[in-house]
Amino acid sequence: MDVSADRKLFLGARLKRLRRERGLTQTAMAVDLGVSPSYLNHIERNQRPVSAQLLLRLADAYDVDLRSLGQAGVAGEAELAEVLADPLFQGLDVPRHELVQMVDDAPGAAEALLRLYRAFSEHRDRARAALIDGDEGSAGPSPADWVRDWIQGRANYFPELDGLGETLHASLDPNMTGEGCEALARARLASRHNLTVRIMPAEVMVEWTRRFDPHRRRLLLSETLDPSSRAFAIAYQLALSEHEPELNALADAARAPDAATRSLLKVSLTNTLAAAILMPYAAFQRLAEASGYDIARLQARFSVSYEQVAHRLTTLSRPTARGVPFFLIRVDQAGNVSKRYAAGAFPFARFGGACPRWRLHSAFRTPGRLVTQIIETPDGGRWFTLARTVDRQGATMVSGGHRERYDLAIGLGCELKDAHRLIHARGLDLAAPDVTPIGPACRLCHRHPCAERAAPPVDRPLTVDDWSKSVSPYPFAVG
DSSP: OOTTTTBBBOOHHHHHHHHTTTTTOOHHHHHTTOOOHHHHHHHHTTTSOOOOOHHHHHHHOOOOOOOTTSSSOOHHHHHHHHTSGGGGGOOOOOOHHHHHHHHHHHHHHHHHHHHHHHHHHHHHHHHHHHHSSSSOOOOOHHHHHHHHHHHHHHHTOOOHHHHHHHHHHHHTTTOOOOOHHHHHHHHHHHHHOOOOOEEEHHHHHHOOOOEETTTTTTTEEEEEOOHHHHHHHHHHHHHHHHHHHHHHHHHHHHOOHHHHHHHHHHHHHHHHHHHHHHSHHHHHHHHHHHHSSSSHHHHHHTTTTTEEEEEETTTTTTTTTTTTOEEEEEEEOOOOOEEEEEOOOOOSSSSSOTTTTTTGGGGSSSOOEEEEEEEOOOOOOOOEEEEEEOOOOOOOOOOOOOOOOOOOEEEEEEGGGGGGGHHHHHSSSSSSOOEOOOOSGGGOOOOSSSSSSOSTTTTSSSSOOSSSOSSSOOOOOOO
């Protein structure tokens, strides 16, 4: 966190939230930090800035990552701007400084606004669909959105699951035989849980890639799964068999709005534990640092897929052994986003796709190859990114008996200031890089001109005339 002498930091709301999360009174926190309660009260009310000395005391007393205090919560300025760009708010013209103030001073209210807008937006979409289909829609956030936001609210970091995964991984191979984790997990399922694993033909499994038969104590896996996906499916079943009470407790504590959302959350948490079993935190983080975050090396060491490694890289937030704060996004060829996680603060568009200028999309033209790019977001942030296509797990056969491959793309990235730690950035001039400016979803983007623009910005009037043609299909008034 950059705390220079001429920069004043007013972090009252975040300091207050930190105190309440730890169940402390102002007096108790003041004692821990070696300041007076009245001074702490002034800081929480943004009447005094936070000094560098106090930040260091915070980090020491509560094991806080200082970068987390300088970042917005789940709701950020970009997300609020995206909401207010809806025609519903036309004419309000909320200035940027008010959005920044709301995120800084009232992060809970900012998040409440986002949740309310999402519920409204989805209800509106369902109502429109009902007019077409003659069916009734229902309000409320979708289970996928709710789970995604809840996980991101914890910065995709679950120390309790990492601890369980490390312990279980060590117990699988206490003699350090080096035998594959899949075989050891199979043996543990058989010996401790009387559960066998069978690989079944695709025509028998039909739509399922993994299915547990509790009556015959069998885990059935489709033959369409590649070795890394098969190992993950077995680790998933082992996680459930060994630690279902802990997973249920964590899912219950989240207070999901309905049964379907809770079920989806439990699946996500079990996936997290399965990844921690296959890629135990300490060993994975050490090799990541030692190898310059060489994804191929991590794949080989832990016998996992590119996507599994990429996802695990977004979870390395242990205070005593932090990794590079990565973000991840997964899209299909139509631009639909099916995964979106971040250990840092990448400004994802919540209600739209990614910018077409980002080479995440062009990765489909070079299947299986790693594509690097340095991008700049409208807030001036610069990011080093990797993009590569991957197979969809358990892809079904298409006409001619062949599987359709490379139909998903994984975007992985970090702030440019951390790129020097990555082997994939070696040879690039990071001091004076070739940067591609990108924007949020086209309807929110004010970059002009842009030949890749797919829609005009909702808050700018078009400037189309008969006498000229812009490189952009939707020229608009700037400023």
